[in-house]
Amino acid sequence: MKILLICENIPAPQLGGLGKHVVALGNALLAAGHDVSLMGRSDLPYADCAAEVGFNGPFIPGFGNPVKGWKEGPMGLFNPWKRPYFARQIAQAITAHAAGFDVLHYHGHHPMVAAYVPAGLPFIQTRHDQGSECITHMRFRGGDRCLALDPRVCGQCAHPSPGVVRSAVSAMAVRRYRDETAEAFAQHPVIFVSEFLRDAFVRAVPNADMRKSHVMHNFVDEGRVPRAQPAPGAPLRVQVVGRLDGAKGIVALAARLAPRLPEGWELHVYGDGPQREEMRQLCSDRIRWHGHAHHAEVLAGLTQSSAVVVPSLWEEAFGLVTLEGLRAGLPCYALARGGTPELVRYGAPGQLRLFDDLDALVDGLLAEPPVPLTALGGESADTELRLAELLDLYRRLPARSVHAGAA
Numbered sequence: 001m002k003i004l005l006i007c008e009n010i011p012a013p014q015l016g017g018l019g020k021h022v023v024a025l026g027n028a029l030l031a032a033g034h035d036v037s038l039m040g041r042s043d044l045p046y047a048d049c050a051a052e053v054g055f056n057g058p059f060i061p062g063f064g065n066p067v068k069g070w071k072e073g074p075m076g077l078f079n080p081w082k083r084p085y086f087a088r089q090i091a092q093a094i095t096a097h098a099a100g101f102d103v104l105h106y107h108g109h110h111p112m113v114a115a116y117v118p119a120g121l122p123f124i125q126t127r128h129d130q131g132s133e134c135i136t137h138m139r140f141r142g143g144d145r146c147l148a149l150d151p152r153v154c155g156q157c158a159h160p161s162p163g164v165v166r167s168a169v170s171a172m173a174v175r176r177y178r179d180e181t182a183e184a185f186a187q188h189p190v191i192f193v194s195e196f197l198r199d200a201f202v203r204a205v206p207n208a209d210m211r212k213s214h215v216m217h218n219f220v221d222e223g224r225v226p227r228a229q230p231a232p233g234a235p236l237r238v239q240v241v242g243r244l245d246g247a248k249g250i251v252a253l254a255a256r257l258a259p260r261l262p263e264g265w266e267l268h269v270y271g272d273g274p275q276r277e278e279m280r281q282l283c284s285d286r287i288r289w290h291g292h293a294h295h296a297e298v299l300a301g302l303t304q305s306s307a308v309v310v311p312s313l314w315e316e317a318f319g320l321v322t323l324e325g326l327r328a329g330l331p332c333y334a335l336a337r338g339g340t341p342e343l344v345r346y347g348a349p350g351q352l353r354l355f356d357d358l359d360a361l362v363d364g365l366l367a368e369p370p371v372p373l374t375a376l377g378g379e380s381a382d383t384e385l386r387l388a389e390l391l392d393l394y395r396r397l398p399a400r401s402v403h404a405g406a407a
Contacts, residue, residue: 001034001035001103001394002034002101002102002103003026003036003037003101003102003105004038004039004098004103005026005036005039005105005107006038006039006062006090006093006105006106006107006108007019007022007039007106008041008065008066008090008109009040009109010023010041010049010053011044011048011049011050011052012053014052014292015049015052015053015054018128018129019053021128021218021320022107023038023053024219024221025390026038027054027056027057028219028383028387029387030056030057032387037057037058037059037060038057038060039094039097040062041061041062041063041064042061042064052294062090062093063090064089066086066087066090066108066109066110067086067109070082072158076166077159077166077170077173078154078155078158078173078174080169080176082173083110083112083135083173084112084176084180086110087113087115087116087180090106090108090110090113091113091114091115091116091117092116094106094113094123095121101122102394103122103397104121104123104124105126105394106125107125107126109129109137110131111125111131111132111184111185111190112177112180112181112183112184113125113184114185114188114190115180115183115184117188119187119188121398122394123189123397124188124190124397125190125191126190126191126193126216127192127317128193128318129317130200130317132185132197132204133178133204133205134146134154135173135177136157138314139200139314139315140246140247140313140314141156143246143313145313145314145337149203151170151172151174151178152168154170154173154174155167155170155171158170178205181205182209185201185208185209185212186209186211187212189212189214189393189396189397190214191215191216192214192215192216193215193216193217193317193339194215194217194317194318194339195215195339195342196317196342197317197318197339198210200315214393216386216389216390216393217318217342217343217381217386218323218381219381219383219385219386219387220381220382221382221383222327222380223382224299225302225324226299226300226302226303227303227329227372227376228302228304228328228329228372228373229372230305230372235266235286236264236306236369236370237266237301237305238266238305238307238308238309238365239268239298239302239325239330240253240254240267240268240270240271240310240311241270242270242271242312242321243272244273244274244275245273245274245275246275246313247313248271248273248312248313248314249312249313250269250271250275250311251275251282252358253309253311254267254269254279254282254287255278256359258287260366261287262366266287266288267286267288268288268290268305269288270292270301271292272291272292276291302330303328305328305372306369307325307331307370308324308325308330308331308332309332309333309361309365310322310325310333310335310340311334311335311358312335312337312338312340313358314337314338315337315338316334316338316339317339318339318342319334319340322334322340322352323381326346326378327381329372329375329376330351330370330372330373331351331370331371331372332347332353333355333361333365334355334361335355335356335357335358336355340352340354341354344378346380348373348378349377351378
């Protein structure tokens, strides 16, 4: 099959989790014998980021920065026309390059793109975050997860005291955003990476037509995930990976562990972000911050680890770090939020340890030294299994003969 993957997070000097997933998918499809191209942003030089991206096929610069401008920050509101404008731009770029492709697969932050892609094209999108109903994609406000459904509340994410006018304009933006997303989901197939993610959208938009929706968990190349085998006598190593911001909870975890980390334990943190200075201040001989690292380095760290901790305070849509930890045979500590509880199937009984809050997680981690499994348990989440599911969905898309002249 000839497949075009589209992602506005690529290229980037530091590739995030979404971009890494798209590249891993593209490379797996290439390895399986498919003809795969990747479309992304045109405002960054791909050659400068090619090593970080690591995609083995051709790149197509398709569109500019799909978030820049419109002065929402200074105005303190969400603009009802901004996101539809950028969604239309991305859709136009996809349509312009559609001829000859059997599949157009979008992974990004503008779910409404599908509302602007012609119905006859073989388009499908995957939703990786809560951006189907939340303009910030995070559902995280005031240092904790946001469970509000009323669009009038959403203005508080644009301004701490939005007032009547700002609240009304932001609510209008959220309503339009959700309405166009529902239209997009009714027009083209959509994959959610967890049952939680699909259910979250339906709670916010209960009348949406979800007949073209599917749930497909993310995958991991189990041949590349090393088995945890800490060296005898080495320090007990706990690994944490993620962006250093409030939603990920990594700095909050390190702050709680700093005065309590037992002798002979080490916390190893991989990632970068706006809380880097706070993280730097917490560093010691037992709290090591590695900064941004290539995926291979992160995976290599699992070999000497005894546990993985995912302290996310927001509701993770899926949690690839958790999945990798489970398939490496490590005990994984996380909050019982979002799509994380669905991952229990990929580990042995008791391997995924869930807690109500961060304090309980820290207590659970320190209750007794974690020990890696001697044998893997649970279901496989290997790339090959997911590709079979995905290719089955691809084959149900409109035939290329229908759209060959659409561009």
